[in-house]
Amino acid sequence: MSSNASSSTDKLSPAEIAALRPDTRLVHGGILRSPFGETAEALYLTQGYVYDTAEQAEARFKGEDPGFIYTRYSNPTAAMFETRLALLEGAEMARATASGMAAVTAALLCQLKAGDHVVAARALFGSCRYVIEELLPRFGVASTLVDGTDLDAWKAAIRPETKVLFLESPTNPTLELVDIAAVAEISKAAGACLVVDNVFATPMLQSPLALGADVVVYSATKHIDGQGRCLAGVVLGSEKFLTDHLQTFLRQTGPSVSPFNAWVMLKGLETLPLRIERAQASATTLADRLAAQPGVTKVIYPYRADHPQYDLARRQMRGGGTLVTFEVEGGKAGAFRFLNALKVARISNNLGDAKSLVTHPATTTHQRFTPEARAQMGISDGMVRLSVGLEHVDDLTDDAVRALQAL
Numbered sequence: 536m537s538s539n540a541s542s543s544t545d546k547l548s549p550a551e552i553a554a555l556r557p558d559t560r561l562v563h564g565g566i567l568r569s570p571f572g573e574t575a576e577a578l579y580l581t582q583g584y585v586y587d588t589a590e591q592a593e594a595r596f597k598g599e600d601p602g603f604i605y606t607r608y609s610n611p612t613a614a615m616f617e618t619r620l621a622l623l624e625g626a627e628m629a630r631a632t633a634s635g636m637a638a639v640t641a642a643l644l645c646q647l648k649a650g651d652h653v654v655a656a657r658a659l660f661g662s663c664r665y666v667i668e669e670l671l672p673r674f675g676v677a678s679t680l681v682d683g684t685d686l687d688a689w690k691a692a693i694r695p696e697t698k699v700l701f702l703e704s705p706t707n708p709t710l711e712l713v714d715i716a717a718v719a720e721i722s723k724a725a726g727a728c729l730v731v732d733n734v735f736a737t738p739m740l741q742s743p744l745a746l747g748a749d750v751v752v753y754s755a756t757k758h759i760d761g762q763g764r765c766l767a768g769v770v771l772g773s774e775k776f777l778t779d780h781l782q783t784f785l786r787q788t789g790p791s792v793s794p795f796n797a798w799v800m801l802k803g804l805e806t807l808p809l810r811i812e813r814a815q816a817s818a819t820t821l822a823d824r825l826a827a828q829p830g831v832t833k834v835i836y837p838y839r840a841d842h843p844q845y846d847l848a849r850r851q852m853r854g855g856g857t858l859v860t861f862e863v864e865g866g867k868a869g870a871f872r873f874l875n876a877l878k879v880a881r882i883s884n885n886l887g888d889a890k891s892l893v894t895h896p897a898t899t900t901h902q903r904f905t906p907e908a909r910a911q912m913g914i915s916d917g918m919v920r921l922s923v924g925l926e927h928v929d930d931l932t933d934d935a936v937r938a939l940q941a942l
């Protein structure tokens with residue numbers, strides 16, 4: 536059985552579920568309830584499935600009998616997660632993967648071949664940049680990196696053989712925005728496929744498909760789990776893209792999600808709106824409080840009026856998100872003193888956790904770049920990225936103010 540947004544649940548028809556508000560869909564969408572009538576979604580920890588007859592096995596392989604074949608292909612728990620997220624995103628279909636990077640790699644490789652060309656925004660999650668800059672060219676797929684905020688640069692980079700445009704917005708760690716609707720127009724005019732990595736905005740705050748993107752990818756590891764436990768990824772798009780390109784690639788190459796991890800993510804979706812609302816409210820407050828502190832030289836937050844792309848943020852996002860980036864005085868030494876003095880927010884390169892996590896991008900996630908390349912990306916030595924969690928905002932404020940005194 537292929538997972539899609541029309542899987543049924545007990546009483547609500549697919550049409551009725553689609554008419555529910557997003558928060559309700561995230562609790563009731565996609566349930567495949569077993570004959571035991573369990574309240575909570577079951578964890579189907581199985582590799583395979585048995586058939587009643589040889590005829591049924593034959594029909595299942597022919598695609599004439601709906602049902603599961605092997606967990607590398609699909610699994611009921613993974614299918615529930617996929618359907619539920621597709622309902623939120625407004626996508627025809629979704630497929631879960633073992634990690635966010637498996638989702639990104641699959642979304643690209645499943646549709647590219649030697650001779651094709653990819654255009655991507657330069658400010659990308661480090662591993663995404665590796666895939667585009669180093670991995671694809673090894674297989675004859677050329678790539679061009681552009682300043683994602685410069686629409687003329689996107690246009691100028693298009694070639695007759697351009698097949699995919701790739702971007703993330705807001706970007707890591709400088710929270711720069713790319714105008715998704717404008718890049719989608721450029722992509723459509725070129726007959727290309729626009730793939731958007733929507734991790735930083737989360738499905739709650741930005742809907743790339745509605746803005747014209749063709750494919751959305753997530754690291755579910757981040758806000759969808761939201762409690763720092765498991766890795767998973769998701770690719771969402773049209774039924775045509777998934778059946779023509781993605782499904783076969785995933786089936787045959789095997790970056791399948793573990794049913795256990797899919798179950799954790801599925802349950803994570805139930806509380807996603809609450810968690811994002813809370814973390815975002817704290818991030819908004821913290822951004823303003825930090826900006827008023829001595830020792831803080833700059834605060835970057837998409838919903839602050841001093842963000843250079845504030846208008847675009849209001850247009851394409853439904854909130855400023857859960858990440859705040861700021862600069863402290865004293866360059867690397869100042870940033871290290873600040874990080875080391877924090878007691879509630881912990882030092883980690885991860886994000887989207889219930890626990891607030893703080894990162895020094897220049898020496899960790901963006902260490903492999905030269906100082907010039909970092910400067911080009913706007914990453915300074917005093918820059919700190921804060922992923923705001925679910926703690927009380929006043930405790931986070933006290934922690935930051937105390938740590939700033941260490942400067």
Ligand SMILES: *Cc1c(COP(=O)(O)O)cnc(C)c1O
Pocket residue numbers: 634635636637639660662663703707732734735753754755756757766767768
């Ligand atoms: C974390 C992340 C990824 C990779 O996800 P994994 O689950 O760690 O493989 C890709 N893109 C962005 C923007 C991320 O933050």
